[in-house]
Amino acid sequence: MNFPRIIDFIRSLYPDRDFIPLHEPHFGGNEKKYLEDCIDSTFVSSVGKYVDRFEEMIREFTGAKCAVATVNGTAALHIALLLAGVQRNDLVITQPLTFIATCNAISYCGAEPMFIDIDRQTLGLSADALEVWLAANSVLEGESCYHIGSRQRLAACVPMHTFGHPCQIDRIVEICERYHIPVVEDSAESIGSYYKGRHTGTFGKLGIFSFNGNKTITTGGGGMIVTNDDELGKLAKHITTTAKVPHPWEFVHDMTGYNYRLPNVNAALGCAQMEKLPQILANKRETAWHYQEFFAGLDGVTYIPEPKDCVSNYWLNVILLPDLVQREEFLKETNKNKVMTRPAWTLMNELAMYKLCFSADLFVSRCISDRLVNLPSSVR
Numbered sequence: 001m002n003f004p005r006i007i008d009f010i011r012s013l014y015p016d017r018d019f020i021p022l023h024e025p026h027f028g029g030n031e032k033k034y035l036e037d038c039i040d041s042t043f044v045s046s047v048g049k050y051v052d053r054f055e056e057m058i059r060e061f062t063g064a065k066c067a068v069a070t071v072n073g074t075a076a077l078h079i080a081l082l083l084a085g086v087q088r089n090d091l092v093i094t095q096p097l098t099f100i101a102t103c104n105a106i107s108y109c110g111a112e113p114m115f116i117d118i119d120r121q122t123l124g125l126s127a128d129a130l131e132v133w134l135a136a137n138s139v140l141e142g143e144s145c146y147h148i149g150s151r152q153r154l155a156a157c158v159p160m161h162t163f164g165h166p167c168q169i170d171r172i173v174e175i176c177e178r179y180h181i182p183v184v185e186d187s188a189e190s191i192g193s194y195y196k197g198r199h200t201g202t203f204g205k206l207g208i209f210s211f212n213g214n215k216t217i218t219t220g221g222g223g224m225i226v227t228n229d230d231e232l233g234k235l236a237k238h239i240t241t242t243a244k245v246p247h248p249w250e251f252v253h254d255m256t257g258y259n260y261r262l263p264n265v266n267a268a269l270g271c272a273q274m275e276k277l278p279q280i281l282a283n284k285r286e287t288a289w290h291y292q293e294f295f296a297g298l299d300g301v302t303y304i305p306e307p308k309d310c311v312s313n314y315w316l317n318v319i320l321l322p323d324l325v326q327r328e329e330f331l332k333e334t335n336k337n338k339v340m341t342r343p344a345w346t347l348m349n350e351l352a353m354y355k356l357c358f359s360a361d362l363f364v365s366r367c368i369s370d371r372l373v374n375l376p377s378s379v380r
């Protein structure tokens with residue numbers, strides 16, 4: 001494998017740089033102006049116009065009817081799962097190839113993840129594998145679906161749009177509808193990604209986004225719950241803001257709420273970032289195109305492009321090396337040469353907390369995770 005040639009190519013994409021990070025934030029617009037305005041107004045915390053404006057911008061951009069800003073993506077996912085009806089001892093279907101936040105949020109609900117394989121094209125939950133597993137392992141009773149082996153309720157399904165590539169979300173939603181399993185989309189990585197022209201996160205009962213520092217756009221830390229269900233949208237706002245009953249001076253709370261709101265300073269950053277999102281996406285798309293073209297002419301490396309019928313935000317570009325040995329060698333060489341690359345997350349079913357959870361056959365996840373590398377993908 002010609003590693004020096006690959007390193008030279010990545011350096012040519014990001015010239016004049018010593019260290020090339022995987023993904024750094026890009027601040028090219030009104031960030032400072034809005035932050036200064038925010039500080040001058042003294043509204044830096046739990047109240048302020050930027051939160052409302054940021055939510056409005058996300059509604060407009062994604063086409064979702066409701067958007068509720070949260071302190072991070074994990075908090076958004078926690079609340080989305082609760083609102084989908086996930087309870088203690090339930091099972092929640094998800095994919096093993098995901099960031100730990102997906103499983104953490106399931107655990108916060110007192111539920112357990114169960115793992116179904118991904119597919120090679122999307123790197124997200126496989127609709128085929130989901131359908132096969134449900135047909136053999138679940139039973140419908142009344143309005144709920146149960147796992148035959150454990151008698152636990154299958155309370156939700158959480159597909160993830162991996163590295164920004166949309167999964168087969170329309171088929172997943174269609175299958176889950178047949179089994180009465182609500183879908184919560186972990187679209188943390190996929191702001192600006194579309195499946196058949198519709199924005200990711202808007203197919204399921206609820207969806208979430210993350211605006212952590214390493215994502216496509218950032219609020220420092222932040223997240224968003226989206227839904228097309230007005231009632232759920234209202235409830236999401238209520239429960240993430242301590243469930244306080246509106247009153248000019250009295251403190252009455254009508255349920256156990258969470259202090260998960262996004263501070264106004266973070267939302268100010270979010271507004272400035274949203275204004276730049278179309279340019280950021282166009283820039284990342286061009287970088288992806290360069291990678292795709294380069295790797296098309298290089299034997300032994302497979303570049304994973306956006307799936308059919310999809311527009312990806314190309315959050316992180318992905319390649320597959322021939323095998324684990326060459327993958328390890330590639331990680332060592334690139335990082336030694338100050339070109340930051342990283343492997344896939346350790347599969348969730350291999351972590352100490354989740355290794356006893358139910359799993360379907362995970363053949364594709366294992367193959368992919370042994371060979372996968374993310375390449376530098378910042379705005380250039």
Ligand SMILES: *Cc1c(COP(=O)(O)O)cnc(C)c1O
Nearest residue numbers: 072073074099101102188210212
């Ligand atoms: C980033 C991310 C989240 C949310 O992370 P936060 O850091 O809490 O914003 C959730 N799921 C996935 C798959 C992610 O990549």
